Amino acid sequence: xxxxxxxxxxxxxxxxxxxxxxxxxxxxxxxxxxxxxxxxxxxxxxxxxxxxxxxxxxxxxxxxxxxxxxxxxxxxxxxxxxxxxxxxxxxxxxxxxxxxxxxxxxxxxxxxxxxxxxxxxxxxxxxxxxxxxxxxxxxxxxxxxxxxxxxxxxxxxxxxxxxxxxxxxxxxxxxxxxxxxxxxxxxxxxxxxxxxxxxxxxxxxxxxxxxxxxxxxxxxxxxxxxxxxxxxxxxxxxxxxxxxxxxxxxxxxxxxxxxxxxxxxxxxxxxxxxxxxxxxxxxxxxxxxxxxxxxxxxxxxxxxxxxxxxxxxxxxxxxxxxxxxxxxxxxxxxxx
Amino acid sequence: xxxxxxxxxxxxxxxxxxxxxxxxxxxxxxxxxxxxxxxxxxxxxxxxxxxxxxxxxxxxxxxxxxxxxxxxxxxxxxxxxxxxxxxxxxxxxxxxxxxxxxxxxxxxxxxxxxxxxxxxxxxxxxxxxxxxxxxxxxxxxxxxxxxxxxxxxxxxxxxxxxxxxxxxxxxxxxxxxxxxxxxxxxxxxxxxxxxxxxxxxxxxxxxxxxxxxxxxxxxxxxxxxxxxxxxxxxxxxxxxxxxxxxxxxxxxxxxxxxxxxxxxxxxxxxxxxxxxxxxxxxxxxxxxxxxxxxxxxxxxxxxxxxxxxxxxxxxxxxxxxxxxxxxxxxxxxxxxxxxxxxxxxxxxxxxxxxxxxxxxxxxxxxxxxxxxxxxxxxxxxxxxxxxxxxxxxxxxxxxxxxxxxxxxxxxxxxxxxxxxxxxxxxxxxxxxxxxxxxxxxxxxxxxxxxxxxxxxxxxxxxxxxxxxxxxxxxxxxxxxxxxxxxxxxxxxxxxxxxxxxxxxxxxxxxxxxxxxxxxxxxxxxxxxxxxxxxxxxxxxxxxxxxxxxxxxxxxxxxxxxxxxxxxxxxxxxxxxxxxxxxxxxxxxxxxxxxxxxxxxxxxxxxxxxxxxx
Numbered sequence: 001x002x003x004x005x006x007x008x009x010x011x012x013x014x015x016x017x018x019x020x021x022x023x024x025x026x027x028x029x030x031x032x033x034x035x036x037x038x039x040x041x042x043x044x045x046x047x048x049x050x051x052x053x054x055x056x057x058x059x060x061x062x063x064x065x066x067x068x069x070x071x072x073x074x075x076x077x078x079x080x081x082x083x084x085x086x087x088x089x090x091x092x093x094x095x096x097x098x099x100x101x102x103x104x105x106x107x108x109x110x111x112x113x114x115x116x117x118x119x120x121x122x123x124x125x126x127x128x129x130x131x132x133x134x135x136x137x138x139x140x141x142x143x144x145x146x147x148x149x150x151x152x153x154x155x156x157x158x159x160x161x162x163x164x165x166x167x168x169x170x171x172x173x174x175x176x177x178x179x180x181x182x183x184x185x186x187x188x189x190x191x192x193x194x195x196x197x198x199x200x201x202x203x204x205x206x207x208x209x210x211x212x213x214x215x216x217x218x219x220x221x222x223x224x225x226x227x228x229x230x231x232x233x234x235x236x237x238x239x240x241x242x243x244x245x246x247x248x249x250x251x252x253x254x255x256x257x258x259x260x261x262x263x264x265x266x267x268x269x270x271x272x273x274x275x276x277x278x279x280x281x282x283x284x285x286x287x288x289x290x291x292x293x294x295x296x297x298x299x300x301x302x303x304x305x306x307x308x309x310x311x312x313x314x315x316x317x318x319x320x321x322x323x324x325x326x327x328x329x330x331x332x333x334x335x336x
Numbered sequence: 337x338x339x340x341x342x343x344x345x346x347x348x349x350x351x352x353x354x355x356x357x358x359x360x361x362x363x364x365x366x367x368x369x370x371x372x373x374x375x376x377x378x379x380x381x382x383x384x385x386x387x388x389x390x391x392x393x394x395x396x397x398x399x400x401x402x403x404x405x406x407x408x409x410x411x412x413x414x415x416x417x418x419x420x421x422x423x424x425x426x427x428x429x430x431x432x433x434x435x436x437x438x439x440x441x442x443x444x445x446x447x448x449x450x451x452x453x454x455x456x457x458x459x460x461x462x463x464x465x466x467x468x469x470x471x472x473x474x475x476x477x478x479x480x481x482x483x484x485x486x487x488x489x490x491x492x493x494x495x496x497x498x499x500x501x502x503x504x505x506x507x508x509x510x511x512x513x514x515x516x517x518x519x520x521x522x523x524x525x526x527x528x529x530x531x532x533x534x535x536x537x538x539x540x541x542x543x544x545x546x547x548x549x550x551x552x553x554x555x556x557x558x559x560x561x562x563x564x565x566x567x568x569x570x571x572x573x574x575x576x577x578x579x580x581x582x583x584x585x586x587x588x589x590x591x592x593x594x595x596x597x598x599x600x601x602x603x604x605x606x607x608x609x610x611x612x613x614x615x616x617x618x619x620x621x622x623x624x625x626x627x628x629x630x631x632x633x634x635x636x637x638x639x640x641x642x643x644x645x646x647x648x649x650x651x652x653x654x655x656x657x658x659x660x661x662x663x664x665x666x667x668x669x670x671x672x673x674x675x676x677x678x679x680x681x682x683x684x685x686x687x688x689x690x691x692x693x694x695x696x697x698x699x700x701x702x703x704x705x706x707x708x709x710x711x712x713x714x715x716x717x718x719x720x721x722x723x724x725x726x727x728x729x730x731x732x733x734x735x736x737x738x739x740x741x742x743x744x745x746x747x748x749x750x751x752x753x754x755x756x757x758x759x760x761x762x763x764x765x766x767x768x769x770x771x772x773x774x775x776x777x778x779x780x781x782x783x784x785x786x787x788x789x790x791x792x793x794x795x796x797x798x799x800x801x802x803x804x805x806x807x808x809x810x811x812x813x814x815x816x817x818x819x820x821x822x823x824x825x826x827x828x829x830x831x832x833x834x835x836x837x838x839x840x841x842x843x844x845x846x847x848x849x850x851x852x853x854x855x856x857x858x859x860x861x862x863x864x865x866x867x868x869x870x871x872x873x874x875x876x877x878x879x880x881x882x883x884x885x886x887x888x889x890x891x892x893x894x895x896x897x898x899x900x901x902x903x904x905x906x907x908x909x910x911x912x913x914x915x916x917x918x919x920x921x922x923x924x925x926x927x928x929x930x931x932x933x934x935x936x937x938x939x940x941x942x943x944x945x946x947x948x949x
Contacts, residue, residue, distance in 0.1 A: 013798075014810075043793045048635065051801075058798045059811065064790035066638055067800030068631070069661050075628035079635025079643070080790070082619055083594050087639065087790055105631075108624035307621075311614045318615035323587045326580075326613060327751045330570040331519070333370045 004039050011035045011042055013062040023174030023200025024054050027121060030172075030180035031057075031090075037181065038188050040088045047090045048077040050097035053128050053202075054121035057092045071102030074109045077116045085304045088188065089116040095136045096126050099155050103135070110164035112303040113192040117184070120157055121174070121198045125206035143205075157197045158281030158295065162274045167192050169281060170294040173213045174200035179225070179292060186294045192302045199290075212285055219292075222285055226293035231264035232280075234289045241265070249279050251288060269297040338554035339510060344403035345558060346411030347505060349498075350428040351420025351441075352389055353382055353396040356498035359523075360418075361398030364505060367515045368402045369571050369748045372560030376401045376713075376859065377573075378410035378745045378933065381685045390444075390452035395427045402509075404561040408712075408859035410745060412935045416508065417468075418501045420444060420475070422453035422460050429466055437469045437552065439504060441497065443476035469552065473544065475500045482540035486533055496537040503541020510557045513542055565750065573746035574713040574738050574856075575602075578646075578672060579609035581720025583616060584752070586642045588721075589728055589760035594641035595620040596633035598651065601684040602740040603674035606646040630655035630671070637667040638799065640789035642724055646672040649691045650681065652698070659733050660699045663825065665799040666776075666785050668727035668734075668762065671695075672720070675739040677931045686931025687741035689855055692909040695735040696884060702822045704829040706730070707883040709737040709855030714749045716742060719881060721757060722836075728762040730832055731784040737883075739905075741933050742856040762787055770794035775809035776821075783828035832885055839887040843869050843876035849947050850897035852923075854880040854910050857934055861903055864939035875943060883913070891918045901926055901946055903939065 011032045018024045035045070045063035049055035050073035058065030064087075068076045077091040098106050098120045109118065125143065126132040132145035136157070140149040161169045168190040170183035180198065187194035199210045208214075212222045224234040224242070232242040233254075241264035243252050252259050271277070277296040284290060320326050347364065349357040358379055365375045380397040387394030401411035417432040419425040421444040432438060450458060457463050461470060479497040486493060499520070506513055517535050524531035545555075572580070586593035597607040597620065611620040619641070623629035630645045637643035645655060652673050662669040675691045677683025695707055706726055710719035716738055723736040763779050765788045775797045778785050788795030797809060805812035806820050841850070843865045853861040858879045865877040878893050880886070894900055894914070901924040902911040911923045926942050928934060 041793070043796050044791055046639070046790050058800070061798070062796055064638075064796050065798040066635075066665070067798060067802065068634070069657050069801055072627060072631040072658060075623065075631035076635035076638070078621065078623075078628070079594065079596060079632030079637075080639045081635075082621055082632070083592065083636035083639035083641040083643075084791060104624055105628050108628070307619060311617055311619070314614035315617070320613075321615055323580075323584050323616070323754055326583065326616060327570075328568075330572075330751075331366065331522075332568045332570045332751065334568050335372070335564045335566055 004036055006036055006039065006042065008032050008036055011062050013060050016060050017056070018053060019203055021201070021203040022053070023123060023198070023202070024057065024121065026174045026177060027180060027198050027200065028057060028060055030177050031184060033177070034181045034184035034188070037185055044086065045088045045090065046080050047092065048073050048080060049092040050102060051128070052094035052097045054092060054094045055097055071097055071100070072105060073097060074102060074105040074116070074118065078109060078114055081114055081116050081304050082307055085115070085308060090119065091116050092119045092121065095120065095122045095124060095134045099157065099160065100135045107160060107164035109193050110161055110166040110195070113167060113300055114303040115191050115305070116193060117187045118193060118195045119198060120195060121200055122157065123200045123202040123206055124209050125202050127202050127205055131205035156282055157195065158278065161195050162278050162296070166195060167296065167298045167300045168194035169197070169277070169296045170194070171197045171199065171281070171292050173210065173219065173292065174198050175214065176219070183294060186297065190297055192300055213290060222289055224283070224289040224291050226267045226269070226280070226291055226295060228267060228269050228294070231261050231266050233261070233264060249283070249288070269294045272298060339557050340554045342556050342558055343405070344401065344407060345416065345509065345556065346399060346401045346414040347416045347418070348397055348399040348414035348428065348431055349418045349501065350395055350397040350424040351418070351498070352423070353384070353386055353394050354389065355396070355420045356495065357396050357420070358398050360498040360502040361400055363516050363519050364502060365400040365402070365746070366519060366571055367506070367511050368400070368558070369569070370515055372564070373558055374403045374405065374407045374748055375571065376407045376410050376745065376747045378741065390421055390423055390449055392423045392427055392453060395424050397428055399431070402558055404558050408863050409933065409936065412937055416505065418505065420497070420501065422449050422455060425460055426453050426455070426464065429464055432468060435468070437471060438466070439471045439473060439501065441475035441501070442472040443474050471504070471552065473504060478540055478544060479537050482537050483533055488529065488533055492530065493533070496534050499534045499538040500541035500544070503538040504545045507542045507545030508552070508555050510555055513538060568751045569748050570751060571746050572714060572749040573744055574710065574716040574742040575605040575674065575744070576609055577714055577716035577749065578710070578720045578736070578738060578743070579606050581717040582610070582642070582644055582670070582724060583613065583618065584717070584754055584757065585721045585724030585760060588754060588757060589642060589724070589762065591640070591642040593618045594633060594636035594643045595646065596623050596629040596636065596643070597621070597646045598623050598626045598629045600626070600648045600651050602676055602743050603646045603648045603651070603672065605743070606672060606674070626651040626654035627658060630658035633669055634658050634662050634665070634667060637662065637669050638665070638790065642728065643668065644670045644672065646674070648674050648676045649678045649694065652691060652694055656699045659705070660701065660703055661801050662733040663699070663703045663705060664801055664803070666731045667799070668731055670720070670723045670727050670734050670736060672736045672738065674743045675737060677929070683931040685740065687739045687856065687905065687933065688929055688931060689739060689857070689905040690909065690929065691737065692854070692883070692906065692913065695737065696913060702826065704826050704884070706732060706734045706829055706832055706885070707737060708734065709881060709883055710742060711855060711858035711879060711881050713742050713745050713747045715858075715881070717749070717752065725758065725760045726832055726835065728760055729784065729835070730782055730828060731763065731787060732829065737855055739856040764789070765792070765795055767794070774807065775799060776804060776806050778824070782831055783824055830885055833888050836882045836885070836887055838889045839878055839880065839893050841876050841878050841893060844874045845876065847874045847876035847897060849875045849899045849901065849943060850894070851875060851877045851943060852880070852894070852900055852902045852914070853877070853904060854883060857903065857905060860934035860936055860939060863936045864943065867936065867940055868943060873944065873947065875947070880910070886917055894918050894921045899924060899946065901943065903934070905929060905934070
């Protein structure tokens with residue numbers, strides 16, 4: 001394996017100004033470390049964000065970066081990647097930026113399958129505007145803008161992703177550095193639009209929202225760590241597993257009713273059909289564990305590469321390649 | 337038969353939007369241009385794609401002005417009006433001169449057709465009070481007769497009837513058919529049967545005129561008197577000229593051209609044009625909406641492309657926020673606004689100059705942006721080139737205003753030689769700057785910041801929508817710094833004045849009245865002033881292509897005339913702007929918002945009256 005040319009210092013910049021205890025700190029650290037492992041020179045990386053707490057992240061990157069406008073990070077990132085496909089492009093948004101004001105761009109980036117890494121930092125709240133509900137807040141959620149509880153249902157990011165024909169979806173918990181690094185690296189290696197949903201706490205406005213996944217012990221009980229080609233087992237002693245049950249999934253206990261590891265569903269992120277990926281992604285407590293890791297990772301043609309290819313194909317086919325030659329493709333007449 | 341020689345003529349083809357009037361008009365204008373006449377055309381489309389056949393809303397028109405010498409507009413009223421059905425007669429006869437000739441497809445004047453056009457009687461000409469000379473030609477049946485041996489189906493046969501009308505018009509103006517035949521064979525190269533059917537009907541129309549002398553007293557001839565410079569010419573409309581200007585600028589700057597766009601009338605043809613030319617390495621992204629189109633262009637600019645977004649007024653509303661990101665991030669971006677009638681969806685296919693104040697002021701904060709307004713279909717090329725040059729050299733978004741009238745109108749154009757155009761030199765960072773470079777380090781002459789492209793080692797940086805320190809480029813909320821940055825953003829735009837030409841005055845130098853206009857009204861205003869000068873009236877024209885900043889001598893010019901009238905297709909937006917820039921001049925106004933080009937006769941009448949008051 002090629003030795004890492006860069007250290008964490010080469011990617012780090014400035015002093016983050018997020019609240020102490022904010023999930024963004026952990027995520028930023030994982031991103032820096034993942035970049036070291038990915039070994040891409042800092043000047044060949046562009047980090048593009050929108051608006052919101054998490055969208056401050058580009059200021060802490062020693063790469064090319066842009067802190068853009070609310071909701072439009074993916075659109076700006078699309079322009080960056082199409083203009084210069086050699087760049088590795090990371091796009092960072094919160095749940096408001098990515099799924100509310102920027103929802104349209106989110107689904108179209110998925111559909112186009114442009115090769116950018118789309119980070120969705122999901123704390124189910126608006127932090128920067130001081131505590132309004134977000135499009136991922138649960139029905140009935142009480143916030144400053146919903147004092148009597150919301151009367152609307154939330155988006156589930158994976159559903160949007162798969163509904164828009166997304167080919168990569170992974171999930172991690174912001175405080176868990178190693179697992180976050182793993183999914184970030186998988187996202188970077190995936191050619192196409194890769195969505196990473198990062199579950200994170202907001203200590204000020206939505207404290208405890210992911211308590212069921214906040215600590216190592218809690219995750220051992222409540223999370224299912226997906227591994228490609230491995231049976232989907234979870235629990236403190238990996239005593240539970242998943243089985244298909246009609247059109248759905250069910251949790252079974254190893255040893256009960258003669259169930260062994262061989263009877264447990266094996267994870268396949270590369271399956272073209274996204275039905276089971278959707279089911280995995282939508283699992284939640286208390287009856288089901290929350291799936292973490294790479295849920296879907298399917299190869300498909302990317303937009304940026306197709307744009308380049310089409311230009312090459314047309315260049316080979318057409319006989320005009322500069323402005324003067326273009327002019328002469330018109331019906332002309334000569335004044336002598 | 338007498339052949340009268342004339343100086344100029346205006347012909348208007350009109351019919352149902354499926355009748356092929358645009359094609360007939362295009363061929364006639366091309367044939368005229370090729371024989372050396374000057375031409376100016378204006379297609380007048382309905383807003384509906386295919387309104388119910390034969391109805392008033394489905395009428396499509398194409399007007400061409402042909403001159404022995406230079407013509408600047410498609411002409412007010414036409415000398416010859418072709419109407420393919422009663423609906424066309426009803427909606428278009430108002431555009432025909434009192435002594436103009438009307439050619440009507442009399443086969444399409446059945447009771448059913450008259451009903452569709454909401455005629456109350458079966459005497460349409462009488463009902464409308466038309467006293468023109470009318471050539472009642474059985475166009476549909478003659479078309480069928482010409483193709484009686486054809487294998488084509490009935491529908492395809494009838495589709496050729498526009499060529500019968502064209503043939504008849506060609507006979508009336510003594511145009512040789514060979515050029516039109518060549519064009520048809522090129523257009524239908526892949527469908528030779530269709531091509532030959534069209535050629536046959538074209539000839540039938542010509543022969544019909546020749547055989548019956550079509551009850552007119554004479555036919556006409558327009559000799560070419562032009563003193564055109566030697567070289568290759570073509571016919572081009574404004575949208576295509578804009579596209580070519582962008583392409584030329586990218587080549588001159590040795591940059592990749594990136595277009596982020598979303599379809600919108602009347603700007604879409606620029607997207608259509610640019611996306612065809614991938615062999616020039618042009619990248620076009622049809623985005624999911626106007627916002628993404630502009631935002632992606634900002635991203636492409638950040639990555640080092642010549643970034644462009646094209647739209648019309650409603651799209652500008654949506655793009656404003658992303659334009660402002662380019663303002664504060666100081667990234668080059670060209671926003672083409674092909675203006676149409678507003679507000680809201682307004683008159684999508686019609687022309688207005690009502691976005692001027694929007695592009696000047698329609699953004700939050702102090703947000704100065706250069707504005708250029710193309711003055712004619714062919715000037716779109718130069719204006720687009722200059723918009724790119726200014727954006728790239730001064731690191732700023734630039735608005736290029738055109739309008740539906742010049743975007744769709746066309747004129748003869750001498751193919752440009754790129755070598756005659758100025759170099760475009762963006763202020764790229766150089767390796768020696770690496771040690772002391774910050775994102776807002778500026779070229780002292782232009783105040784443009786130096787541009788470091790992603791991928792360049794040693795220049796990583798973060799741009800963004802938050803105010804930045806002028807020194808370090810880091811986020812700054814310092815009061816003094818914000819004021820300094822606001823002033824720098826303004827002075828950067830003000831300094832562009834050194835790169836734009838002085839305002840020229842056309843017409844009588846000792847004039848009593850100065851007519852002032854901007855953008856697409858040039859042809860009409862200039863024609864009106866010329867006409868008045870010819871009649872001995874002391875009037876001159878100062879027409880603005882550069883709006884922000886105004887040319888250096890603008891105030892001086894405006895102050896040198898007794899009376900100044902600003903004529904524009906809005907309620908006085910340019911006059912309002914000029915009043916903020918030149919306070920000691922009284923600006924009279926002439927305003928019209930009908931969605932149609934100015935009428936020269938009306939301009940002359942108004943200006944004459946103003947001189948007498």
